Amino acid sequence: MSAILKVKNLSMRFGGVVALNALDLEIHEGEIVALIGPNGAGKTTFFNCVTGIYKPTEGDVLLTARGQENIRLNGLKPNQVASKGMARTFQNIRLFQSMSVLENVMIGRHCRTKAYILGAILRNKATRDEEQETIEKSYAILKKIGLEKYVNESASNLPYGAQRRLEIARALATEPSLLLLDEPAAGMNPQETKELEELILRLQQEGQAILLIEHDMKLVMNLSHRIYVLDYGTLIATGTPQEIRNNPAVIKAYLGESDDDSQHRSHKEGANA
Amino acid sequence: MMSSLVPLLQETLRSLKVALWFVFLTFPIMVIKVHPLEKSIEWRWQNMIFVGLGTFILSIVARILMDQGKKRRKKRALQHAQKYTLVQTILREPKYLYPLAFATLAFGLVFPWIFSSYQTNIMITALMYVVLGLGLNIVVGLAGLLDLGYVAFYAVGAYSYALLNTHFDLGFWVVLPLGAILAAFFGILLGFPVLRLRGDYLAIVTLGFGEIIRLILENWNEFSQGPSGISNIDRPGFFGIELTLDQSITYLFYLMLLLVVFTIFVVNRLQDSRLGRAWVALREDEIACQAMGIDKTKTKLTAFALGAMWAGMVGVIFAAKTTFINPASFTFLESAIILAIVVIGGMGSVVGVIVGAFVLILLPEYLRALSEYRMLAFGAIMVLVMIYRPQGIISTAKRHIQYKPKPDDKHKKQAADPS
Ligand SMILES: Nc1ncnc2c1ncn2[C@@H]1O[C@H](COP(=O)(O)OP(=O)(O)O)[C@@H](O)[C@H]1O
Numbered sequence: 116m117s118a119i120l121k122v123k124n125l126s127m128r129f130g131g132v133v134a135l136n137a138l139d140l141e142i143h144e145g146e147i148v149a150l151i152g153p154n155g156a157g158k159t160t161f162f163n164c165v166t167g168i169y170k171p172t173e174g175d176v177l178l179t180a181r182g183q184e185n186i187r188l189n190g191l192k193p194n195q196v197a198s199k200g201m202a203r204t205f206q207n208i209r210l211f212q213s214m215s216v217l218e219n220v221m222i223g224r225h226c227r228t229k230a231y232i233l234g235a236i237l238r239n240k241a242t243r244d245e246e247q248e249t250i251e252k253s254y255a256i257l258k259k260i261g262l263e264k265y266v267n268e269s270a271s272n273l274p275y276g277a278q279r280r281l282e283i284a285r286a287l288a289t290e291p292s293l294l295l296l297d298e299p300a301a302g303m304n305p306q307e308t309k310e311l312e313e314l315i316l317r318l319q320q321e322g323q324a325i326l327l328i329e330h331d332m333k334l335v336m337n338l339s340h341r342i343y344v345l346d347y348g349t350l351i352a353t354g355t356p357q358e359i360r361n362n363p364a365v366i367k368a369y370l371g372e373s374d375d376d377s378q379h380r381s382h383k384e385g386a387n388a
Numbered sequence: 389m390m391s392s393l394v395p396l397l398q399e400t401l402r403s404l405k406v407a408l409w410f411v412f413l414t415f416p417i418m419v420i421k422v423h424p425l426e427k428s429i430e431w432r433w434q435n436m437i438f439v440g441l442g443t444f445i446l447s448i449v450a451r452i453l454m455d456q457g458k459k460r461r462k463k464r465a466l467q468h469a470q471k472y473t474l475v476q477t478i479l480r481e482p483k484y485l486y487p488l489a490f491a492t493l494a495f496g497l498v499f500p501w502i503f504s505s506y507q508t509n510i511m512i513t514a515l516m517y518v519v520l521g522l523g524l525n526i527v528v529g530l531a532g533l534l535d536l537g538y539v540a541f542y543a544v545g546a547y548s549y550a551l552l553n554t555h556f557d558l559g560f561w562v563v564l565p566l567g568a569i570l571a572a573f574f575g576i577l578l579g580f581p582v583l584r585l586r587g588d589y590l591a592i593v594t595l596g597f598g599e600i601i602r603l604i605l606e607n608w609n610e611f612s613q614g615p616s617g618i619s620n621i622d623r624p625g626f627f628g629i630e631l632t633l634d635q636s637i638t639y640l641f642y643l644m645l646l647l648v649v650f651t652i653f654v655v656n657r658l659q660d661s662r663l664g665r666a667w668v669a670l671r672e673d674e675i676a677c678q679a680m681g682i683d684k685t686k687t688k689l690t691a692f693a694l695g696a697m698w699a700g701m702v703g704v705i706f707a708a709k710t711t712f713i714n715p716a717s718f719t720f721l722e723s724a725i726i727l728a729i730v731v732i733g734g735m736g737s738v739v740g741v742i743v744g745a746f747v748l749i750l751l752p753e754y755l756r757a758l759s760e761y762r763m764l765a766f767g768a769i770m771v772l773v774m775i776y777r778p779q780g781i782i783s784t785a786k787r788h789i790q791y792k793p794k795p796d797d798k799h800k801k802q803a804a805d806p807s
């Protein structure tokens with residue numbers, strides 16, 4: 116299996132804070148890979164760096180989209196990254212609240228469609244066809260995600276779990292080669308989490324490669340083929356779920372967190388300085 | 389009983405405090421009157437009582453109104469979200485909306501024949517502000533970019549025609565599209581430096597931009613003839629036929645009517661397009677919008693350019709209508725009025741902007757009967773609108789695309805269910 120995403124030596128510093136420290140990571144076709152680590156470890160920062168929201172201080176991000184050559188993503192803007200084939204969800208839900216569920220997904224189709232000013236004004240056949248196609252494809256995605264009954268609802272009226280799923284639907288609409296999920300199960304009840312697990316598995320079986328940030332260890336262990344563990348911006352372990360479960364460094368990092376997170380952090384930062 | 393009395397007492401006390409403050413603050417101008425020649429001071433104590441009593445009563449009235457407005461809003465929020473008011477129903481249903489639009493248009497077509505040319509002239513102004521409002525609505529209402537310098541593009545259009553007409557003898561119909569293009573170009577010019585700004589910061593910078601354009605026009609004498617302005621601009625040509633003043637007013641009226649219809653058509657189509665959706669998404673959440681593949685730079689600049697374009701066109705028409713322009717017509721107040729049209733009419737709603745333009749432009753005209761209290765009454769009406777209708781006079785229920793699953797779709801689902 117060939118690699119879809121290759122991250123080499125990625126570092127991100129905010130002033131004196133080293134949020135990511137020389138990270139190497141690889142994701143292959145059809146894989147579910149999890150990125151775990153205590154709060155503040157730099158997981159979200161990693162997503163922001165590879166999707167172009169932050170400009171990494173150092174390192175390379177290479178994407179091999181379906182049937183394409185390597186594309187260097189660092190230096191590209193977030194919208195360019197999306198159109199190259201990498202889409203993400205957000206840890207804090209960022210839906211377009213005033214839009215309907217369908218329209219939210221349609222926004223995801225933006226980078227796969229073309230109509231602009233003239234098309235909008237003239238509303239010629241090509242534009243109408245494209246619009247109809249956007250609607251049909253968006254609805255098909257909603258059906259796949261199991262949100263079709265909310266199709267005309269306002270996004271803000273959705274139950275919490277459905278909002279999280281809508282974020283996934285919107286990201287899928289960009290036709291990503293790699294889907295990045297930032298804590299998709301956060302705040303979900305056990306029933307919703309179970310449904311989410313089934314959904315992610317179904318996507319993977321359809322050939323979707325997924326990089327998952329998640330705190331729910333049961334979900335991570337059930338789904339992932341491989342796991343990367345991040346602590347204070349540094350990779351401390353990688354391997355299969357079985358290997359990670361028994362890795363002493365990982366256990367230590369997680370025990371340290373449950374102890375007292377803030378104390379732990381200031382202690383470590385003091386040591387760095 | 390007690391529980392309802394206590395807040396009442398508190399409110400009264402608060403109003404009393406406001407009244408006392410007003411008495412204190414207005415004391416030097418309302419009560420003391422110095423006669424410098426006779427070297428005497430007159431104490432007008434009765435004024436103090438008027439101010440105190442007046443403020444107290446006004447403050448209580450405002451409080452009651454605001455309280456009621458709040459209660460009503462709360463009640464409305466509790467009701468189901470998908471309930472439409474009468475106006476919203478009319479605007480949503482083509483079978484009501486189209487006849488209404490046609491009736492309005494028919495009324496517009498006969499307007500110059502029913503009313504005097506004075507009335508027609510006022511109506512031309514109102515129609516000009518409709519187009520200005522619709523243009524600004526693209527920037528503010530749809531894309532959510534608070535632009536306080538919109539008048540600059542209006543000035544660009546007006547001066548394009550004035551200068552090209554006096555120096556190069558270019559006609560109205562040639563400059564109309566040129567003015568639009570030039571204004572759009574200036575829209576992009578303004579857009580570039582403010583791409584990263586939002587909200588208050590954006591408002592301040594755009595305000596500055598508007599003032600810069602006006603100051604350039606005021607001070608660059610060789611270019612724009614400074615404050616004395618440019619006169620003897622040609623009225624719009626009508627197939628080379630000379631028109632009397634009355635005829636040219638009628639002509640301009642129809643021209644404006646046409647432009648309004650054209651603007652509504654274009655703005656409506658933009659709103660319901662891929663681009664319109666991108667604008668709304670950008671307004672809602674810039675980061676999510678970019679992460680979904682929307683080019684922020686391109687989308688914002690398009691909004692600025694497409695908004696400015698209308699101001700440019702109306703500017704050309706303004707110069708042709710008045711045959712004289714100077715920088716005094718393009719002050720910040722003008723931007724503020726156009727923004728008020730958008731906000732008071734109903735942000736993001738085409739009908740709202742039209743109603744807003746008529747209210748804001750026609751009301752002061754017809755309030756002339758109140759002579760010097762005209763602006764006071766106007767201000768009071770605006771405050772009342774904002775208290776009772778904070779979403780604007782017409783708040784259209786946002787139009788969503790209504791998706792109806794195809795019948796065969798349901799079929800498949802039913803077939804799949806038992807398995
Ligand atoms: N824009 C930023 N500016 C400064 N520090 C940041 C910024 N974004 C993240 N950080 C810091 O980077 C570290 C990692 O944060 P984050 O990636 O959100 O962690 P998590 O693993 O919980 O997602 C934190 O210490 C955070 O304070």
Ligand SMILES: [Mg+2]
Nearest residue numbers: 158159160206
């Ligand atoms: Mg995070």
